Amino acid sequence: MKHLKPLLLLPILLIFVLLIEGKKQKLETGDIAFSSFHSKHNDSFSIFTLEDIPAHTKIYFTDSEWNGNRFGIDEGNLVWNSGSQSILSHTEIEFSDINNTPKTNIGLVHGSLNLNHKEDAIFAYSGESIKQPxxxxxxxxxxxxxxxxxxxxxxxxxxxxxxxxxxxxxAIYIGDLKDVEKVDVLKSLNDFDNYKLNQFSDGLAKK
Known part of the structure; x- marks a missing residue:
């Protein structure tokens, strides 16, 4: 019986390890951040990873408004799969031509977002399906x-x-984020002196 006790503990320890590893696979708020945004003509955006992204991670993007409980149903959606390899922290991932045939430099993407020139938002979230974060x-x-x-x-x-x-x-971030700590990355990405910004003025585009 004494020899059986360690054997009985092994499955319990294995389940515990798997639960911990499973928890690490889930992305949390702030594990990525947006690093560019373009809502005129060929819409595009990019994200910057602040944690390693596991293989086959799925992230949803929508430009629908959130009402505190659910998204509206009148806007677009993108679904991105990270691909078969994990993606390291401090990697920039680009999404282009998202209002036509979306393309990305890493992984696979499908769907579309048609961004409003002057007033729009993009949410990135994980969930069971589109519009269910x-x-x-x-x-x-x-x-x-x-x-x-x-x-x-x-x-x-x-x-x-x-x-x-x-x-x-x-808005295109023009700084270097390679060796910057996570909390400082978010500060830098919210400092608009670090961007090349193009804005509308009096109904016209100003560069």
Whole structure:
């Protein structure tokens, strides 16, 4: 019986390890952040990883407004699969031509987002299916009202939800984030002195 006790403990320890590993696979709020946004003509955006992204991770993107409990059904959706290899922290992932035939430099993407030139937001989240978020990971907007609300998302404006100055149709981060700590990455991405910004002025585009 004494020899059996260690054997009986092994399955319990194995289950415990698997549970811990499973927990690590789930993305949390702030594990990615938006690093660019373009809502004029060929819409695009990019994200920056602040944690390693496991293989076959699925992230949903929508430009629907959030009402505190659910998304609207009148906007677009993108579904991104990270691919068969894990993605290291501090990697930039680009999404282009998202209003036509979306493309990405890493993984696979399908769907579409047709961003409003002056007022729109993108939410990134994980969940069981489109429009059913379980974890809000990040958000970006060119107008604070475009989120709808951030209630019940765990996102914080000026941190995990980046809101560019009003009338911005293009924002490209131009700094170096390679060796920057996670908390400082979010600070840098919310500092608009670190961007090349293009904005509308008096109904016209200003560069």
């Amino acid at each position: 379980t974890v809000f990971i990040a958000a970006v907007s060119n107008h604070a009202k475009s989120y709808g609300t951030l209630i019940n998302t765990n996102l914080k404006e000026g941190q995990t939800a980046i809101t560019y100055p009003k009338n911005t149709f293009s």
